[in-house]
Amino acid sequence: xxxxxxLSLSIRQQRPITLQASIECRAGELIALVGPSGSGKTSILxxxxxxxxxxxxxxxxxxxxxxxxxxxxxxxxxQRHVGFVFQDYALFPHLSAQHNxxxxxxxxxxxxxxxxxxxxxxxxxxxxLEQRLPDxxxxxxxxxxALARALAREPRVLLLDExxxxxxxxxxxxxxxxxxxxxxxxxxxxLLVTHDLEEAAALAxxxxxxxxxxxxxxxxxxxxxxxxxxxxxxxLMDLGxxxxxxxxxxxxxxxxxxxxxxxxxxxxxxxxxxxxxxxVEWVIPPSHIVMHRRDxxxxxxxxxxxxxxxxxxxxxxxxxxxxxxxxxxTQKTLIFRVATHAARRNAxxxxxxxxxxxxxxGLHLMKAQITPEEHADS
Amino acid sequence: MDTQxxxxxxxxxxxxxxxxxxxxxxxxxxxxWSEFAGKGFVEAxxxxxxxxxxxxxxxxxxxxxxxxxxxGSLYHxxxxxxxxxxxxxxxxxxxxxxxxFAVQPMQRAFEAIPKNVREAAWCCGLSHxxxxxxxxxxLAWPGLITALALTFAHTLGExxxxxxxxGNIPGETSTLAIAIYDRVQAFxxxxxxxxxxxxxxxxxxxIGTVYMLSGKRxxxxxx
Numbered sequence: 001x002x003x004x005x006x007l008s009l010s011i012r013q014q015r016p017i018t019l020q021a022s023i024e025c026r027a028g029e030l031i032a033l034v035g036p037s038g039s040g041k042t043s044i045l046x047x048x049x050x051x052x053x054x055x056x057x058x059x060x061x062x063x064x065x066x067x068x069x070x071x072x073x074x075x076x077x078x079q080r081h082v083g084f085v086f087q088d089y090a091l092f093p094h095l096s097a098q099h100n101x102x103x104x105x106x107x108x109x110x111x112x113x114x115x116x117x118x119x120x121x122x123x124x125x126x127x128x129l130e131q132r133l134p135d136x137x138x139x140x141x142x143x144x145x146a147l148a149r150a151l152a153r154e155p156r157v158l159l160l161d162e163x164x165x166x167x168x169x170x171x172x173x174x175x176x177x178x179x180x181x182x183x184x185x186x187x188x189x190x191l192l193v194t195h196d197l198e199e200a201a202a203l204a205x206x207x208x209x210x211x212x213x214x215x216x217x218x219x220x221x222x223x224x225x226x227x228x229x230x231x232x233x234x235x236l237m238d239l240g241x242x243x244x245x246x247x248x249x250x251x252x253x254x255x256x257x258x259x260x261x262x263x264x265x266x267x268x269x270x271x272x273x274x275x276x277x278x279x280v281e282w283v284i285p286p287s288h289i290v291m292h293r294r295d296x297x298x299x300x301x302x303x304x305x306x307x308x309x310x311x312x313x314x315x316x317x318x319x320x321x322x323x324x325x326x327x328x329x330t331q332k333t334l335i336f337r338v339a340t341h342a343a344r345r346n347a348x349x350x351x352x353x354x355x356x357x358x359x360x361x362g363l364h365l366m367k368a369q370i371t372p373e374e375h376a377d378s
Numbered sequence: 379m380d381t382q383x384x385x386x387x388x389x390x391x392x393x394x395x396x397x398x399x400x401x402x403x404x405x406x407x408x409x410x411w412s413e414f415a416g417k418g419f420v421e422a423x424x425x426x427x428x429x430x431x432x433x434x435x436x437x438x439x440x441x442x443x444x445x446x447x448x449x450g451s452l453y454h455x456x457x458x459x460x461x462x463x464x465x466x467x468x469x470x471x472x473x474x475x476x477x478x479f480a481v482q483p484m485q486r487a488f489e490a491i492p493k494n495v496r497e498a499a500w501c502c503g504l505s506h507x508x509x510x511x512x513x514x515x516x517l518a519w520p521g522l523i524t525a526l527a528l529t530f531a532h533t534l535g536e537x538x539x540x541x542x543x544x545g546n547i548p549g550e551t552s553t554l555a556i557a558i559y560d561r562v563q564a565f566x567x568x569x570x571x572x573x574x575x576x577x578x579x580x581x582x583x584x585i586g587t588v589y590m591l592s593g594k595r596x597x598x599x600x601x
Binding site (some may be wrong): 004050076077078079081082085086088090092093094103104106128149150152153 | 492495498499512558
């Protein structure tokens with residue numbers, strides 16, 4: 001048992017899905033649980049809320065045991081004081097926005113409930129819509145009512161299950177901004193389940209990467225995105241640019257580790273934990289690939305220069321994603337992004353030659369965990 | 379017009395509704411949300427009165443409520459009254475043959491409530507009783523109204539089971555449907571026509587009123 005403020009859980013189960021997760025979330029911290037469907041993200045939220053009981057483990061909140069399988073403690077959902085925003089909001093369809101919120105205000109004297117509900121509706125910018133039924137509200141407004149209802153309980157933990165998945169892009173951005181603002185006002189642990197990696201990286205203090213119920217890695221978003229512990233994490237985080245290579249040498253003075261990528265030598269971040277001759281996987285985020293100006297070569301060309309032919313160009317607004325087939329290593333494609341105006345200025349086109357630098361501090365090595373088929377693919 | 383028969387029919391229909399309502403809520407809720415061994419068997423048993431000829435059902439009820447039966451003798455020892463050919467027995471039979479009309483609409487209504495709406499209520503701090511009263515029953519209202527309407531109307535019109543279990547004792551078991559049959563047998567066509575028209579009107583008004591009520595209270599998910 002822990003007396004630390006915040007949420008601490010370690011749960012294990014075999015059914016209905018395998019789950020083996022440990023999470024520590026401090027008060028005021030926002031943790032994003034990411035992973036593919038069926039990875040156990042929502043199951044963790046349900047266990048914290050008391051809507052599902054894992055076979056083994058414990059859940060403590062602010063030092064209070066909500067679940068302790070060994071001591072046979074299992075506090076009912078009603079007594080856990082959890083704010084839960086469900087994926088489809090689960091508003092009470094027969095009650096107005098105001099009454100949806102007052103339903104969660106049972107801990108207050110009856111006379112104070114309407115006033116508190118009005119405050120909460122004001123907090124989520126829904127003044128004037130108190131009497132609307134859920135089906136008279138837009139998706140974004142429903143999400144706000146669900147959030148206000150979750151906060152009404154004065155929760156000790158806030159659980160958000162894909163809260164932005166059912167709204168359009170514009171509303172999503174707005175709601176995400178509001179969540180950032182709201183976090184400053186409430187100092188409780190927040191668990192956010194999301195499929196959207198950009199959302200996780202933008203909102204969370206830490207990311208837990210889950211796969212088949214097991215935590216593969218947790219850390220700050222930039223750590224998980226730039227230094228994944230395994231190729232599996234890199235693939236789950238959709239990093240692309242994952243290849244195999246052999247470690248050649250380490251240089252502590254120059255702060256790099258050199259790898260041999262099918263004949264092409266590249267310098268990566270200094271990682272002495274890998275032995276010379278060891279087969280590794282390496283990854284480089286698109287953000288650490290710098291394209292050289294085609295008209296005027298720059299000094300950056302000295303840093304892991306790699307040349308190739310453009311095989312695909314996809315422009316999405318300000319950013320253009322470029323796929324480049326590497327010349328020196330056949331059948332390998334690097335993906336990087338450039339500003340659309342830079343792509344235009346450099347006259348990038350399919351079939352054009354281009355040279356990029358793989359920035360040393362972005363080239364990250366990982367233990368090889370590949371099957372022969374994957375090796376052939378990489 | 380046999381007002382005694384009319385009163386008896388209305389009394390039987392109202393009491394049947396009153397007794398079946400909590401039973402239908404409990405059974406409908408369990409069948410909607412619980413998975414257990416033999417659930418199919420329970421559902422089939424509840425649905426049996428829909429397919430059994432009333433005389434068959436009446437026969438088994440008559441046998442199981444007679445003085446020689448455990449139920450009949452137990453009831454007699456407890457109350458000093460008989461179950462067969464009495465209003466008490468008629469009420470019990472009415473509850474049994476109306477089970478599917480009350481339970482099935484309730485079950486469908488509870489099934490239509492999303493699971494996470496109930497879970498949201500628990501997360502809001504509502505106990506299971508409060509969730510039933512404040513969330514589930516208002517959402518299951520159309521099913522409840524349908525169950526009451528069907529039970530009420532079906533009780534008013536039931537003939538075969540009533541005749542088998544209750545016979546034709548004026549003031550005790552002679553309902554309006556039995557009285558109509560009795561009048562036809564006695565070639566009193568005027569009385570039969572008058573009572574038939576009354577039964578038709580009462581049934582129509584009852585069903586019309588409850589469906590109007592249920593229409594006004596349909597919310598969100600079943601709009």
